[in-house]
Amino acid sequence: MVTGSAVLSLTVCEREAWLIAHQIEPDQSNPYLEVGRFIHQESYPKRGIREVSLPGMKIDMIFQQGKVTIVGEIKKSSKFLEGARMQLLYYLYELEKRGVKASGKIMIPRERKQVEVRLGETEKEELEKFLEKAERILSLPKVPERKKTGFCRKCGYELFCWS
Numbered sequence: 001m002v003t004g005s006a007v008l009s010l011t012v013c014e015r016e017a018w019l020i021a022h023q024i025e026p027d028q029s030n031p032y033l034e035v036g037r038f039i040h041q042e043s044y045p046k047r048g049i050r051e052v053s054l055p056g057m058k059i060d061m062i063f064q065q066g067k068v069t070i071v072g073e074i075k076k077s078s079k080f081l082e083g084a085r086m087q088l089l090y091y092l093y094e095l096e097k098r099g100v101k102a103s104g105k106i107m108i109p110r111e112r113k114q115v116e117v118r119l120g121e122t123e124k125e126e127l128e129k130f131l132e133k134a135e136r137i138l139s140l141p142k143v144p145e146r147k148k149t150g151f152c153r154k155c156g157y158e159l160f161c162w163s
């Protein structure tokens with residue numbers, strides 16, 4: 001049930017993470033989602049392998065830098081950097097379990113910024129604790145209560161939650 005998107009959302013809103021994990025689609029016409037899709041499509045068009053789908057993972061790009069395999073996650077801004085870091089750690093962890101050792105990069109083209117993410121022992125422990133929490137929340141029989149936050153305004157479930 002845990003996916004990279006649910007991990008990212010869980011750092012912002014438990015309800016959103018639950019909805020994603022239960023495959024309840026957000027409003028696709030939400031302008032913030034559209035901007036996100038546009039940035040994903042238009043950025044780094046010639047770099048590496050794009051849109052790699054594996055169970056629970058939708059990796060934006062994989063490329064080589066010297067001898068190192070890099071998993072790149074494209075973001076609109078550095079606003080939810082902690083969530084993006086956790087999402088990338090999850091991808092690196094799942095890839096390592098499948099025998100692929102890689103390093104991560106959060107790529108923020110509009111800010112011309114890249115943030116390195118490495119999966120060491122400390123990060124593994126941190127992620128494993130986070131995944132325990134994720135499994136507990138995502139397997140709840142009912143969607144968690146809505147909570148109004150500054151994020152709701154830009155969230156793809158705004159109509160679902162508040163109209």
Ligand code: SF4
Nearest residue numbers: 013016147152155161
């Ligand atoms: S609209 Fe607000 S409460 Fe509803 S899922 Fe989004 S962030 Fe969570």
